[in-house]
Amino acid sequence: MEELRSTLNEHIDVVSEIFDNFSTGIRSGFQPAYVNFLGFFHAIDWKEPWLIGLLSFHFLLLLTVIFSRKNVNFQAFLSFFSFSAVYLAERINRFLGVRWKMFARQNYFDSHGLFISTLWSGPLLIILMIIVVNTLVTSCKLIIQWKRAELRHRAKLTRNKED
Structure with missing residues (x-):
C-alpha cells in the first residue's frame, strides 16, 4: 500500500x-x-465619427438579429448580407485605403487588412455565429415538435386499431 x-x-x-x-x-x-x-x-482614435458609425452599425445589426430571431427568412437574409460583407472585406479595405483622407484622420487600412478584419469582419462573424446558433436551436425545436406530433399520431392510430 x-x-x-x-x-x-x-x-x-x-x-x-x-x-x-x-x-x-x-x-x-x-x-x-x-x-x-x-x-x-x-x-485608434475612437472619437472619429465614421468609427462611431461603424460600431453603431454593428450594434444595430446585433439588435436586429436578436429581435428577429423567430423570423427565419429575415435571418437568412441577414446571414447572406453578413457573409457577403465579410467576403467583400478585402475589396472594401482596398477601396477605403485609397480614399481614407475623405473621412478619417489617419490611414487605418493597411495592406494586410488587420484593421478591417478586426473592426469589420470580426463583429460580422460573431453575428453570423449567433445566427447559426439560433438556426440550430430553431431546427431542434422544430424536430422535437415534429417528433411529438408523429408520436401522438402513432398513439392515436394504435388506439383506433384496439377499438
Missing part, C-alpha cells in the same frame, strides 16, 4: 510540474499578443 501511495505522489508531482511549465509557457506566449492588442487599441 505504501508503494502505491509513493508512486501516486510521484505521478502527481510530475503532472504538477508539467502543468506549471505549460501554464508558464502559455502566459509568456500571450504576453506579446496582449501588448500588441493594447498597442492596436490605443492607436
Whole structure:
C-alpha cells in the first residue's frame, strides 16, 4: 500500500510540474499578443465619427438579429448580407485605403487588412455565429415538435386499431 501511495505522489508531482511549465509557457506566449492588442487599441482614435458609425452599425445589426430571431427568412437574409460583407472585406479595405483622407484622420487600412478584419469582419462573424446558433436551436425545436406530433399520431392510430 505504501508503494502505491509513493508512486501516486510521484505521478502527481510530475503532472504538477508539467502543468506549471505549460501554464508558464502559455502566459509568456500571450504576453506579446496582449501588448500588441493594447498597442492596436490605443492607436485608434475612437472619437472619429465614421468609427462611431461603424460600431453603431454593428450594434444595430446585433439588435436586429436578436429581435428577429423567430423570423427565419429575415435571418437568412441577414446571414447572406453578413457573409457577403465579410467576403467583400478585402475589396472594401482596398477601396477605403485609397480614399481614407475623405473621412478619417489617419490611414487605418493597411495592406494586410488587420484593421478591417478586426473592426469589420470580426463583429460580422460573431453575428453570423449567433445566427447559426439560433438556426440550430430553431431546427431542434422544430424536430422535437415534429417528433411529438408523429408520436401522438402513432398513439392515436394504435388506439383506433384496439377499438
